[in-house]
Structure formats: C-alpha cells, structure tokens
Amino acid sequence: MSTIESPPVTATSELLSLYAQMRRTRALNDEAIALQRQGALTGFPPCTGQEAAQVGSAAALDPAVDFAFPTYRELGAMLTLGITPLALMAPHRGLSFGGAFDAREAHVAPINAVVGGTALHAVGWAMGAKLDGEEACALTYFGDGASSQGEVHEAMNFAAIFELPVVFLCQSNGWAISTPTERQVGGGSVAARAAGYGLPGEQVDGNDVLAVRDATARAVHRARCGGGATVIEAFTYRLGPHSTSDDPSRYRDRAEEEAWESRDPIDRAREQLRGSLDDAEDHFARIEHEITLELDAVRAGLGLLQAPTMREQMELAYARMPAATRAANAAWLQDGIDG
Amino acid sequence: MAEWTMQEALNAALADCLADDDRTLILGEDVGRNGGVFRVTAGLQERFGEQRVFDTPLAEAGILGTAVGLCMHGFRPIAEMQFDGFTFPAFNQLAAHVSKLRTRSGGALNLPLTLRVPSYGAIRSPEHHSESIETFCAHLPSIKVVSPSTPSEAYALLRAAVADPDPVVFLEPKSRYWSREERVAGDDLVGAGARQSGADADAERGDGYASRIVRSGSDVTLIAWGACVQRCVQAAAFAAEDGVEVEVLDLRWLKPLDVDGLVASVARTRRAVVVHEAPVTLGLGAEVAALLGERLFGTLAAPVGRVGAPDMPYPVAALEDEYLPSPDRILLAIQRTFDAVAA
Amino acid sequence: MASHTFTLPDLGEGLVEATVLEWLVAVGDGVERNAPLVEVETTKASTELPSPAGGTVLELHAAEGETVAVGAPLFTLEIAAESGIVGTVPAEAPPTRRVRLRPPAAR
Numbered sequence: 057m058s059t060i061e062s063p064p065v066t067a068t069s070e071l072l073s074l075y076a077q078m079r080r081t082r083a084l085n086d087e088a089i090a091l092q093r094q095g096a097l098t099g100f101p102p103c104t105g106q107e108a109a110q111v112g113s114a115a116a117l118d119p120a121v122d123f124a125f126p127t128y129r130e131l132g133a134m135l136t137l138g139i140t141p142l143a144l145m146a147p148h149r150g151l152s153f154g155g156a157f158d159a160r161e162a163h164v165a166p167i168n169a170v171v172g173g174t175a176l177h178a179v180g181w182a183m184g185a186k187l188d189g190e191e192a193c194a195l196t197y198f199g200d201g202a203s204s205q206g207e208v209h210e211a212m213n214f215a216a217i218f219e220l221p222v223v224f225l226c227q228s229n230g231w232a233i234s235t236p237t238e239r240q241v242g243g244g245s246v247a248a249r250a251a252g253y254g255l256p257g258e259q260v261d262g263n264d265v266l267a268v269r270d271a272t273a274r275a276v277h278r279a280r281c282g283g284g285a286t287v288i289e290a291f292t293y294r295l296g297p298h299s300t301s302d303d304p305s306r307y308r309d310r311a312e313e314e315a316w317e318s319r320d321p322i323d324r325a326r327e328q329l330r331g332s333l334d335d336a337e338d339h340f341a342r343i344e345h346e347i348t349l350e351l352d353a354v355r356a357g358l359g360l361l362q363a364p365t366m367r368e369q370m371e372l373a374y375a376r377m378p379a380a381t382r383a384a385n386a387a388w389l390q391d392g393i394d395g
Numbered sequence: 396m397a398e399w400t401m402q403e404a405l406n407a408a409l410a411d412c413l414a415d416d417d418r419t420l421i422l423g424e425d426v427g428r429n430g431g432v433f434r435v436t437a438g439l440q441e442r443f444g445e446q447r448v449f450d451t452p453l454a455e456a457g458i459l460g461t462a463v464g465l466c467m468h469g470f471r472p473i474a475e476m477q478f479d480g481f482t483f484p485a486f487n488q489l490a491a492h493v494s495k496l497r498t499r500s501g502g503a504l505n506l507p508l509t510l511r512v513p514s515y516g517a518i519r520s521p522e523h524h525s526e527s528i529e530t531f532c533a534h535l536p537s538i539k540v541v542s543p544s545t546p547s548e549a550y551a552l553l554r555a556a557v558a559d560p561d562p563v564v565f566l567e568p569k570s571r572y573w574s575r576e577e578r579v580a581g582d583d584l585v586g587a588g589a590r591q592s593g594a595d596a597d598a599e600r601g602d603g604y605a606s607r608i609v610r611s612g613s614d615v616t617l618i619a620w621g622a623c624v625q626r627c628v629q630a631a632a633f634a635a636e637d638g639v640e641v642e643v644l645d646l647r648w649l650k651p652l653d654v655d656g657l658v659a660s661v662a663r664t665r666r667a668v669v670v671h672e673a674p675v676t677l678g679l680g681a682e683v684a685a686l687l688g689e690r691l692f693g694t695l696a697a698p699v700g701r702v703g704a705p706d707m708p709y710p711v712a713a714l715e716d717e718y719l720p721s722p723d724r725i726l727l728a729i730q731r732t733f734d735a736v737a738a
Numbered sequence: 739m740a741s742h743t744f745t746l747p748d749l750g751e752g753l754v755e756a757t758v759l760e761w762l763v764a765v766g767d768g769v770e771r772n773a774p775l776v777e778v779e780t781t782k783a784s785t786e787l788p789s790p791a792g793g794t795v796l797e798l799h800a801a802e803g804e805t806v807a808v809g810a811p812l813f814t815l816e817i818a819a820e821s822g823i824v825g826t827v828p829a830e831a832p833p834t835r836r837v838r839l840r841p842p843a844a845r
C-alpha cells in the first residue's frame with residue numbers, strides 16, 4: 057500500500073471544469089432532495105459531500121473506451137460520464153430501474169441496489185477487454201459498506217488472478233446507513249486488503265478532487281497498459297442521509313457532521329480557484345447561471361417523462377420472448393382494467 | 396452406427412459451439428486442464444486454448460458475475476457450476492443480476508450466457524451433490540431452464556441453450572452422463588430435437604421450446620425431464636404388462652413450459668402424473684398441475700398426480716433409492732388417477 | 739476357506755464401467771489385504787484397486803484392455819473367512835415393481 061503523493065500541478069482550467077461538474081452535481085443533488093419533498097420523486101440517495109471522489113474519479117475515465125459500474129449513489133460520477141440529469145432522475149421517479157440511458161452506448165452500467173455484485177461485472181467486462189486486446193479498463197464503484205460483501209473479495213481475487221484492467225474505487229464515506237466504517241471494515245482499510253491480492257492499494261483524500269483524479273488516472277493508465285488492477289480508497293463523508301427516507305440524527309453526532317462540512321470538497325476547490333484565477337468570480341457566476349438553466353430544464357423535463365407501459369416492461373424480460381410467455385402476458389394484460 | 400454417452404454428446408456440443416462462434420467461452424472450476432470433474436469439457440482447452448476454455452478460482456458468484464460482465468463485452472460465456480449444490484453461492488448473481496439486468500438496462504444489455512449445472516441425485520454423492528434446483532431457477536424472471544434426458548437431446552438442447560440470446564440454466568442429469576445411445580449423424584443432430592416432438596401440430600409451434608413425446612399411450616401421461624424421463628419410461632414398461640398404455644412426455648424446457656404440448660397430450664389421455672426428484676411442495680409439478688387444471692378442467696378424469704420427494708433435505712446415499720421416484724411410486728400415482736371419483 | 743468373487747464398484751459419482759489396464763497379480767498368487775491387485779481406468783481417473791481381503795487369486799474375470807461394467811465380476815479370491823466390509827458395493831439392481839395396476843373397466 058502506498059500513500060498518494062502530492063498531486064502534480066494541474067492546469068487551472070481543468071480544476072475549473074472539475075469544480076463546475078461538482079457544483080452541478082451538488083445543485084442537482086439538492087434539487088432532487090427538494091423534488092422528493094415536493095412529491096415529484098419517490099426517493100433519492102444524496103451524494104452530498106462525495107462530489108470530489110465521484111467527479112475526480114470519473115474524470116479520469118474515457119467513456120469511449122472504458123466502462124464504469126456505478127452504485128445508486130453515483131450522481132456525480134454519472135453526470136461526469138455524460139449521462140443526462142433526466143436519465144438519472146427517472147429511477148427516482150419510479151420510471152426506470154437502472155437509469156433512462158443506453159448502458160451499452162454510454163459505457164456506464166445501470167445502477168442497482170444490491171451492492172457488491174457489480175464489481176464482478178466489471179471483472180468480466182475487463183476480461184472481455186483483455187481478450188479483445190483493447191487498451192481499456194473497467195472502473196467499479198463501491199463503498200465501505202459493500203466492501204463487506206463476499207463478491208467484492210471474489211472480484212478482487214479474480215482481477216488479480218487474471219491480471220485484469222480493473223479499478224476498484226471505494227468511497228469510504230463514513231456510514232452505511234447507520235453503521236460506521238469502523239464497524240464495517242475489519243483492519244480499518246479497504247486499500248490495505250489489496251496487498252493480500254498482490255494488487256496496488258492507494259488511499260487518497262476523497263475530498264480533494266485533483267488528488268482523486270490523479271490517483272484514478274494512474275490506476276486507469278496502469279490498467280490500460282496491462283499493469284492489472286488497483287484498489288483506491290477515497291476517504292470522504294456522506295454529509296446527507298442515506299436516502300431521503302433516512303434521518304442520520306438518530307445515529308450520528310452533529311459535531312462529526314460539522315467537522316466534515318468544514319472540509320466540503322466544493323468549498324475547497326473554490327478556494328483553490330480563487331487563489332489562482334483573477335476572474336474566478338466571473339467563472340463562478342457563469343457556472344451558477346448555467347446550473348440554473350439546467351435545473352429549470354430538469355423540472356420541465358421531469359414532468360414530461362413518460363411511464364413505461366406494462367407491455368413494454370414485459371417485452372424487456374427476454375431478448376427472445378417464448379410464445380408461451382407471450383401468450384400468458386397477453387392473457388394477463390387482457391385481465392387488466394385498461395386491457 | 397456408433398454409440399455415444401451423454402458426456403460425449405455434451406462434450407461434442409461444446410466443441411461445436413466453440414468452433415462455430417469465436418465469442419463463445421467456457422469458464423468454471425476445473426474445466427480446463429482437468430476437463431471438468433465429469434469430463435464434459437475434456438480436451439476443449441487443449442483444442443481451443445486457454446483464452447477460450449479456462450479455470451477460475453473456487454467462487455461460484457465470481458464465475459457467474461464474471462460471465463455477466465463478459466456478456467456486457469459481447470462474449471457468449473458458458474459457465475459451469477461444478478455441482479448443483481454449488482449454485483447457491485452464485486444465487487445472488489442469478490436472482491439479483493442475471494434475472495434483472497436486461498430489464499434494468501431498458502433492454503440495452505443482453506445476457507446470452509449458459510449456466511451448466513450437473514444436477515439431481517442417484518450417484519451416491521455427499522451432501523450438496525444431488526440437488527434439484529430447477530424450481531429456484533425457473534421461478535426467476537428472464538431466465539430459461541432446460542434439462543435433457545438422452546445423449547442426442549443433450550447435444551441438441553445444449554446447442555440451443557448456447558445459441559439462445561437469453562440466459563439459460565442447463566441442468567445436466569449426472570446419473571445419465573454415462574448412458575449410451577446410438578449416435579445421430581452429424582447435421583441431423585441440432586434439428587433432432589424438433590423432429591422428435593410428437594404430433595405434427597406440436598411441431599408447428601415452432602419457437603423451439605417444445606417438449607417431446609418419448610412414448611405414445613392413450614391411458615395416462617407421465618410428465619418428466621432430465622433423469623426422471625428414464626424412470627417414467629421404465630414405469631411405462633411395467634404398466635404395459637398390466638395392459639395400461641402410458642404416454643411419456645419429456646418437458647425438456649422447464650421455462651418456458653410447453654403449455655400447448657402438455658395440453659395436447661393430456662387432452663388425449665385425460666390423466667397426468669408429474670414426476671420429479673425435487674420435493675413435491677412447490678416443485679415444478681405444482682405449476683404443471685395448475686396449468687393442466689386451468690386448461691383441461693372439464694376434460695381431466697382425475698386430479699393431476701405428483702410424484703416427488705418429501706419435505707426433507709436430500710438424504711444420505713444409503714436412502715436415496717428409497718427417496719427417489721421408484722416405479723412403484725409412479726404406478727401408485729397412476730392408479731390414483733384411475734381410482735379418482737369426483738366428490 | 740471359501741472362494742469369493744468381487745465385483746467392480748462405482749469408482750466415482752455415477753460411473754458405469756472401467757477398463758482393466760494391467761493385472762498386478764496372476765492366478766495362484768497369494769495377496770495381502772490392501773495389496774494392489776489391478777490398475778483400471780475410468781472416464782475420470784486411472785487407479786489401482788487394492789485387494790479387499792488376504793488370500794489366493796483363483797480367477798481374473800477380465801483381460802487387460804477389456805471394459806468391465808460396474809457390478810460385473812472382476813476377480814475371485816480364495817479367502818480364509820468372511821472378513822469386514824469387503825465386496826459390499828452392490829451391483830445396480832434391475833428395476834422391480836410390486837404395484838399392479840387396475841385400470842378402470844370402461845376407458
């Protein structure tokens with residue numbers, strides 16, 4: 057296990073672009089929480105406080121060649137990878153499970169709620185990329201909670217045995233609902249486990265967007281060049297609740313939250329930009345203006361999203377629908393009120 | 396004409412799948428150099444290389460999850476669970492992902508994977524090596540389940556399973572691996588299944604998920620799949636000694652069920668008994684019986700009978716002959732369909 | 739002293755036969771219990787079968803290269819007495835029945 061060295065000097069314009077993506081994430085995140093309180097979304101898992109870990113890691117990927125496997129809390133990563141806000145809101149409006157986008161085109165897997173299992177899908181995808189001789193990698197997101205799942209162990213072991221181009225990106229965000237990381241991760245570090253598989257494991261300040269981006273970029277580069285898998289543990293904090301149905305005040309201290317609020321990754325990037333850009337405030341104003349326009353469009357578009365029909369959902373179950381299943385489905389629909 | 400065993404037929408089917416489509420891969424425990432504990436993949440790594448046929452760590456969720464990811468990269472993996480009871484560690488992948496990923500992705504991600512599972516009992520195995528998992532699998536949406544009963548059937552159905560664009564669980568009756576049968580010539584094999592499916596009207600169904608009539612009879616239909624087909628054929632021979640003509644229907648596909656084929660046979664015989672190794676309670680026989688009741692309520696001369704196991708774990712080897720469907724149990728169930736009187 | 743014929747057991751999870759590769763004893767040889775008698779090959783493995791009892795070899799029922807079905811006679815020993823659990827792997831019995839069907843009179 058190595059500790060990340062100071063990030064190399066990165067062009068200010070790049071930090072500005074990461075900052076804009078983080079601000080966009082926070083704004084959409086807060087808007088989604090509001091929409092849930094207003095009855096427009098059924099529920100939402102906020103990523104407040106994790107923007108740097110998500111945006112920084114996703115920015116190191118090239119979705120034209122790489123493939124990302126997000127969890128349900130990856131709003132910032134998925135926005136960075138080019139998924140539209142409405143596609144990401146659709147699951148939380150009860151219109152889609154994985155997100156209203158084409159996973160094959162986007163090179164981003166659909167979200168799901170059983171954590172850990174998709175780490176193995178990343179392994180399989182990476183195996184396919186290796187067999188096809190591609191310079192590409194799979195990045196799987198998971199958290200300190202999912203690190204307890206056996207499938208994550210199996211995935212790391214497979215990745216090591218087959219020397220696969222996988223980046224295991226763990227956001228240790230302090231809490232799996234009400235279970236703190238120290239009650240979740242035996243030994244205290246997910247990155248430390250990498251050594252057991254013979255993989256490089258790196259810990260990084262998950263609230264430092266450049267540090268996360270650089271650590272991920274190194275792992276992605278190593279993977280694409282045939283150097284195998286890397287485990288990155290980005291230490292961050294879930295400032296919000298597990299979901300809009302959750303109340304963290306039942307299980308954690310306000311003082312702890314306040315300590316992390318003072319380390320807000322977006323504030324940190326903003327201060328860096330202020331120090332290096334003469335016209336920082338102008339940029340910030342432009343970014344906020346663009347966000348306002350996008351939020352208006354999301355609100356307008358959300359109401360226009362169409363619910364799928366039962367018939368359409370039935371068709372999704374099979375690539376080749378058996379005749380008997382089709383007949384049973386038709387009979388089921390016939391019995392429905394709307395026919 | 397030469398004979399072959401089911402193990403040889405399955406091996407030939409896998410070899411032909413690998414030869415026909417270079418996106419086809421085989422992965423599992425001990426499938427490579429060792430050729431599988433039942434030798435079903437024997438010689439395939441040698442012939443097709445370690446990139447196409449390879450051993451994995453001992454981790455069934457890992458095997459199936461990796462197969463899912465390989466599908467996402469455009470491959471057509473054939474994954475092996477070494478024994479039926481070892482499927483349970485992979486069940487999260489099966490139920491939470493394989494069953495749902497196509498719908499979750501809005502149809503963007505297809506999973507043309509085949510999960511081969513040496514299945515059922517009767518080989519004096521230790522615990523966890525004699526399970527019937529068909530109902531667990533067939534209950535999951537988006538997953539097809541098939542189980543062959545003879546060598547030629549095994550060849551044809553495995554080719555069909557691998558060619559299918561959806562995930563297919565392929566349950567191999569391990570007690571029949573060494574059963575012999577005259578080998579059907581080359582090109583006829585793949586179509587052999589369809590042609591054996593009984594009446595012409597049945598063949599017209601044409602979506603490929605057809606059952607087959609193993610033996611025609613007019614008095615009662617025995618319905619089975621996998622290893623129990625032979626048990627029903629034996630029971631039918633005994634019944635013939637008593638002047639009872641038994642029809643034996645091999646379901647082949649447990650999902651989708653060949654509803655039309657089932658109804659056509661039982662409409663003729665008016666009596667049916669389903670035979671499986673799995674416990675009777677919520678076994679696949681319950682589904683078959685319910686379907687026949689819905690479709691043939693006025694035609695049936697008796698309730699659909701079920702022969703299966705009691706509600707207990709699969710027993711020790713010393714008891715498995717008693718536990719498995721015996722000719723007498725099947726004959727008793729047939730007799731009950733004769734003795735049934737409407738209330 | 740009694741002669742006892744031993745049959746080929748299922749050597750692994752449902753196997754139905756094995757091929758005699760090499761006899762390691764000849765008729766008339768004396769053998770100790772667990773001394774190697776014969777090397778056979780199944781679809782799964784090649785393996786030596788140890789003698790189930792001490793005694794004298796009376797007969798070998800299969801030639802080298804010959805395939806023997808599980809349950810078929812493999813060798814006969816003259817042994818001092820019945821000892822232990824030798825030769826208890828049963829040949830698969832042919833299916834039997836007790837139930838007789840009484841079909842309905844009018845069908």
